[in-house]
Amino acid sequence: MSRQSSSHQRSETDKGTTEEGPTEGPAPEGPPQRTPDIPAQRREDTGERDADPEQEVGTVPGVAAIREGWRAKYPIAARTVAWTVTGLSFALVFLALSLPTKLTLLEPGAFLRIPVEGIFGATLLLMLPSMARRVVAVVAGAVLGALTILNLLDIGFNEFLGRGFNVVLDWILLDDAEAYVKDSLGGTAATVAVIGVVVLAVAVLVLMALAVLRIGNVMARNSAVATRTTLVLGTVWVMCAALGVQVAGAPFASRSTTALVQDRAERVRKTLKDEREFAKVAAVDTYGDTPGDQLLTGLRGKDMIFTFIESYGRAAIEDPAIAPGVDKTLKNATKRLNEAGFASKSGWLTSATFGGSSWLGHSTFLTGLWIDNQNRYRTVTAGDHMSITRAFQRTGAWRTVGIMPGVTKGWPEGKFYGLDHVYDSRDLGYKGPKFSWSTMPDQYALKAFERLEHGKKRDKPLMSEIILTSSHQPWAPIPKTIPWSEVGDGSVYKAIQKAGKKPADVFTDPDKVKTEYGRSVQYSVNSLIDYVLKYGNKNTVLVFLGDHQPLARVSGDNASRDVPVAIVAHDKAVLDRISHWGWQDGLMPGDKAPVWKMSSFRDRFLDAYGPNPGGDTAPSQPSSSPKPAPGGSSKP
Numbered sequence: 001m002s003r004q005s006s007s008h009q010r011s012e013t014d015k016g017t018t019e020e021g022p023t024e025g026p027a028p029e030g031p032p033q034r035t036p037d038i039p040a041q042r043r044e045d046t047g048e049r050d051a052d053p054e055q056e057v058g059t060v061p062g063v064a065a066i067r068e069g070w071r072a073k074y075p076i077a078a079r080t081v082a083w084t085v086t087g088l089s090f091a092l093v094f095l096a097l098s099l100p101t102k103l104t105l106l107e108p109g110a111f112l113r114i115p116v117e118g119i120f121g122a123t124l125l126l127m128l129p130s131m132a133r134r135v136v137a138v139v140a141g142a143v144l145g146a147l148t149i150l151n152l153l154d155i156g157f158n159e160f161l162g163r164g165f166n167v168v169l170d171w172i173l174l175d176d177a178e179a180y181v182k183d184s185l186g187g188t189a190a191t192v193a194v195i196g197v198v199v200l201a202v203a204v205l206v207l208m209a210l211a212v213l214r215i216g217n218v219m220a221r222n223s224a225v226a227t228r229t230t231l232v233l234g235t236v237w238v239m240c241a242a243l244g245v246q247v248a249g250a251p252f253a254s255r256s257t258t259a260l261v262q263d264r265a266e267r268v269r270k271t272l273k274d275e276r277e278f279a280k281v282a283a284v285d286t287y288g289d290t291p292g293d294q295l296l297t298g299l300r301g302k303d304m305i306f307t308f309i310e311s312y313g314r315a316a317i318e319d320p321a322i323a324p325g326v327d328k329t330l331k332n333a334t335k336r337l338n339e340a341g342f343a344s345k346s347g348w349l350t351s352a353t354f355g356g357s358s359w360l361g362h363s364t365f366l367t368g369l370w371i372d373n374q375n376r377y378r379t380v381t382a383g384d385h386m387s388i389t390r391a392f393q394r395t396g397a398w399r400t401v402g403i404m405p406g407v408t409k410g411w412p413e414g415k416f417y418g419l420d421h422v423y424d425s426r427d428l429g430y431k432g433p434k435f436s437w438s439t440m441p442d443q444y445a446l447k448a449f450e451r452l453e454h455g456k457k458r459d460k461p462l463m464s465e466i467i468l469t470s471s472h473q474p475w476a477p478i479p480k481t482i483p484w485s486e487v488g489d490g491s492v493y494k495a496i497q498k499a500g501k502k503p504a505d506v507f508t509d510p511d512k513v514k515t516e517y518g519r520s521v522q523y524s525v526n527s528l529i530d531y532v533l534k535y536g537n538k539n540t541v542l543v544f545l546g547d548h549q550p551l552a553r554v555s556g557d558n559a560s561r562d563v564p565v566a567i568v569a570h571d572k573a574v575l576d577r578i579s580h581w582g583w584q585d586g587l588m589p590g591d592k593a594p595v596w597k598m599s600s601f602r603d604r605f606l607d608a609y610g611p612n613p614g615g616d617t618a619p620s621q622p623s624s625s626p627k628p629a630p631g632g633s634s635k636p
Helices: 003-014 040-050 061-073 075-098 116-127 130-161 171-185 187-221 223-243 256-282 314-318 323-339 358-367 374-381 388-395 442-454 493-499 503-507 510-535 572-576 598-608
Strands: 303-309 343-350 399-404 421-424 462-468 540-546 562-569 595-597
Touching (some): 116 130, 116 187, 116 223, 116 256, 130 256, 171 187, 187 223, 256 374, 314 323, 314 510, 314 562, 323 510, 358 374, 358 388, 358 462, 388 399, 388 462, 388 598, 421 442, 442 510, 462 510, 503 510, 510 540, 562 572
Parallel strands (some): 343 595, 399 421, 399 462
C-alpha cells in the first residue's frame, strides 16, 4: 500500500464517527486493549489507588501467576487468608499503639481506646500517592515496631527495677540480664534467651512494617469507606477528649504513644544534662581534704564490718506474707546478741535503686552521693570522691579488705573504694555448687573471711566490706545453716543444693516467690549474726543493711525504696555516739524509725565517729521515700 492510499484510509477511518454515532472501522493494529472490569467513573475516582495491594513488594511474573492461579482455584480460602492477614495487621498496630508500660496494666480495659496516632496515620496514608504511601507505611511501621520494643523493655524494667528503660544509659544492663540468666539457669538457657530476644525484636520490626503496609494498601483499595471511617473515628476522638471520657481509669481518646515519645525525649534531655551537673556535684566533698588523723577517731581499735545483704528491703519486715518469719528471726537475733553482751540500733535508708543494680546502692551508701544510674556510677568511681571505706584506709589505722563473692571477674573499683585487698569469688576457695545466681552460701563466704583475714594475727584492726548474696533472686535453691566446723571447702553443699527447690518452680509462682524470698533473708541474717556471736569480740562493730528492695513481684507495685539498716557493737560508747540519730533499739526498725536518704549516711557516720561528734553535718532528710524521676534519674 502506498503512502497516499494509507493516508486516504486513515482519513476515511477518522470519519467513522458521525453525528449519528460511532461507525465501525477496521480493527486497530497491535494487541487488543483490555477492557476495565470496573466502571470508568470508579477508576477515575481511585486512580493509582486501585493497584493490587499484593504488588506492594514488587511484581514477579512467575509468582504473580502462581498466586492468581491459587486464588482462582481456591477463592474461599484466598478470601479467608486475605481477611485474616488484614485483621491481624489492624490488631497488631492497634496493640502497639495501646500497649501499656507496666505489666499490671495489661488488662482488657487498657485496650478500650481510640489512639489518635492511628487516626493521623490513616489520614496520611489516604492522602499519599501509591509509591509514597508504601514508603511511608514501611518507615512508619518500623518506627512503631521500635517503639513497641522500647515499651516491652519498659515493662521488663518496671517489673524488675521499678522504673522505665533509659535509652541512654540502660543498654549495658541487657548484658547484665544475659549474665544473670547464665549464672542462674546455665549457658544454654542464656543462649536460647538471647536468640529468642533477637528473633522477637526482628520479628516485631518486620511484622509491624508489613502490617502498616498491608493496612495502607487495603485502605487505598477502599478509599471511600476508609475515609468515612477515619472521619467518624476522628470526630469521636475529639468529642471524647473534650468531654474527658475515661475507661478503666484512662482516657478513651488516647494519645499514649505520643506521650511516651515525648517522655523518652525528655528523659534523654535530662540524662545528658545530669551527666554535666553530677560531675560538678561529685567534685565537691565535705571530707575530701580531711586529714587521716581527724577521721574515725571514735572507732580506733575496733574491727569494723560493713555488710550488704542482697535484696533486704522494707518488704521483708512489713509485708504480711513475708514478715512473720523475718521479724521472728530479727527479734531472736536481737535477743541472742543482747545475751552475748552486744547492743544494736536500727533505722531506715532510702536506696537509690530498686529490684537490682546493687552496686548503685553500695556506692550511694559509701560515697554520700545519690548514684541512681550507671553514668553516675562510672563518673564517681573514676574520680577520687571520699568513700567510708577509703576514709578508714586514709587513717592508716586499719587494714581494709573486701569480700565479694558476687564478683566473678576483675573489679577495678576496689582501688576507688580504698580496699587494700579484694577477695572475689575466685579467691575464696569454694569447691561447692552455685546456688542459682549466688556463687556460694553466705555462711561459707563468712567462714572464708574468718580464715583469710579476720582470724589471722594482725598488727592493726580490720575494716571489711562484705557482700552477702544468698538472698539474691530467684531465691531458689536456698542454702541451709550447718555447723561451722563442717563448712570446709564447700563440698558439703552439693547435697543441699541438689535437694533445694528449682528456680523455675519458685520464681513464676507469686506465693512461693514471696515465701522463698523471706526464707533467703532469714538465712542471710542468721548466718551474719551467727558469725558475730561465734567469731566476734568486744572490739567488733557491725553495720549491716539491705542494698535495695526486692523486685516488684515480691515487694509490690507501689513499694517504697526503703531498706533496714542496723549497727551492732559490744562497746556501749559506740552506740552512744549515734544517740542523737533517733534510731530504735534492736535489729528491727519500726514504722516510727527515721527514714534517711541512703546518700546521707556517709556524712552522718563520719561526723558521729569523728573528733567532734553530734554536729550532724548532713542536711535533714525527709521521712518518706523520694519519688524517682522518669527512667530512674534523680537529683542528688
